[in-house]
Amino acid sequence: MSGWTPSEIFLRPTVARVQDHLDGGRDNYTVDRELTRELLAVAPWLPASVRINRAHGPRILDCFTQQLGIDQVIDLGCGLPHDDHLSLPDAVRHIVYVDSDPMVEAHARMSLAERTGTASLLADLADMPALLAAAPIERLDRGRPIGVLLHDVLPWIGADTARTVLTALHDWLPPGSVLSLTHATGDFARQGQLVRLSGVYEKAGIAFRPRTSEGIKSLLGSWTLLDGCGLVTTATWRLPSTTTVRPPGPHTLFDHSHAYAALATTGDQTT
Numbered sequence: 578m579s580g581w582t583p584s585e586i587f588l589r590p591t592v593a594r595v596q597d598h599l600d601g602g603r604d605n606y607t608v609d610r611e612l613t614r615e616l617l618a619v620a621p622w623l624p625a626s627v628r629i630n631r632a633h634g635p636r637i638l639d640c641f642t643q644q645l646g647i648d649q650v651i652d653l654g655c656g657l658p659h660d661d662h663l664s665l666p667d668a669v670r671h672i673v674y675v676d677s678d679p680m681v682e683a684h685a686r687m688s689l690a691e692r693t694g695t696a697s698l699l700a701d702l703a704d705m706p707a708l709l710a711a712a713p714i715e716r717l718d719r720g721r722p723i724g725v726l727l728h729d730v731l732p733w734i735g736a737d738t739a740r741t742v743l744t745a746l747h748d749w750l751p752p753g754s755v756l757s758l759t760h761a762t763g764d765f766a767r768q769g770q771l772v773r774l775s776g777v778y779e780k781a782g783i784a785f786r787p788r789t790s791e792g793i794k795s796l797l798g799s800w801t802l803l804d805g806c807g808l809v810t811t812a813t814w815r816l817p818s819t820t821t822v823r824p825p826g827p828h829t830l831f832d833h834s835h836a837y838a839a840l841a842t843t844g845d846q847t848t
């Protein structure tokens with residue numbers, strides 16, 4: 578996508594802008610809104626899913642900084658800036674926003690990178706050596722743990738590339754580092770609903786690959802899952818099973834995150 582000409586940016590829908598529209602944002606165009614309408618006809622729960630999944634980002638940043646002592650972060654596939662990005666906790670000292678969509682990177686550069694300790698990077702996860710060698714990433718202190726957000730990005734990437742991304746991160750990150758992953762799934766949807774959703778995206782030239790719990794675990798390879806309970810949905814992540822507090826939004830089959838969340842370590846430390 579980083580090779581798109583300016584006119585193509587407005588003629589084709591993008592994942593980031595569709596997500597922005599689903600979340601009530603203004604950084605989207607007619608092509609994005611038309612695709613969103615078709616997606617909603619298949620899956621009316623999409624706005625709730627986006628809202629629940631986006632609320633997961635700040636919870637993970639709190640977990641990184643307050644529980645795990647991690648204050649430098651890479652946000653891979655950061656998407657268009659939204660309120661949760663803009664209210665970044667002070668305890669996050671360094672954060673690098675990375676995306677392959679030039680419009681996302683431009684917005685990140687203008688609105689997010691103004692805060693001290695933030696940087697943005699236009700880079701494709703399909704080329705991890707180049708991404709990891711880029712100046713904003715090189716400037717992070719690899720003598721200390723780094724937190725990585727990989728939220729709702731792997732469904733837009735083929736399995737081979739996803740495995741390469743996860744292996745490259747596993748090998749590159751310093752001990753004590755933690756990966757936070759969220760990943761769309763059809764495990765809780767009506768039968769065939771996610772297949773139809775993928776079909777709508779495909780017609781628009783976008784490959785969307787929700788995966789099962791087993792499929793996501795197999796991508797994680799040598800990463801070690803924290804929490805000892807495998808994958809949970811983003812809506813229920815770290816909620817005690819006895820909780821009376823409901824996750825954001827009505828928690829029904831049709832108003833569900835439709836995504837798994839996981840925290841994983843490289844396994845070479847006691848986090």
Ligand SMILES: C[S@@+](CC[C@H](N)C(=O)[O-])C[C@H]1O[C@@H](n2cnc3c(N)ncnc32)[C@H](O)[C@@H]1O
Nearest residue numbers: 593654655656676677678701702703728729733
């Ligand atoms: C659905 S959005 C998720 C945004 C954000 N992480 C969140 O959870 O709200 C997916 C983002 O991943 C980016 N993306 C997709 N494929 C990518 C790739 N190969 N390299 C870098 N970014 C990519 C898209 O441009 C988009 O901004």
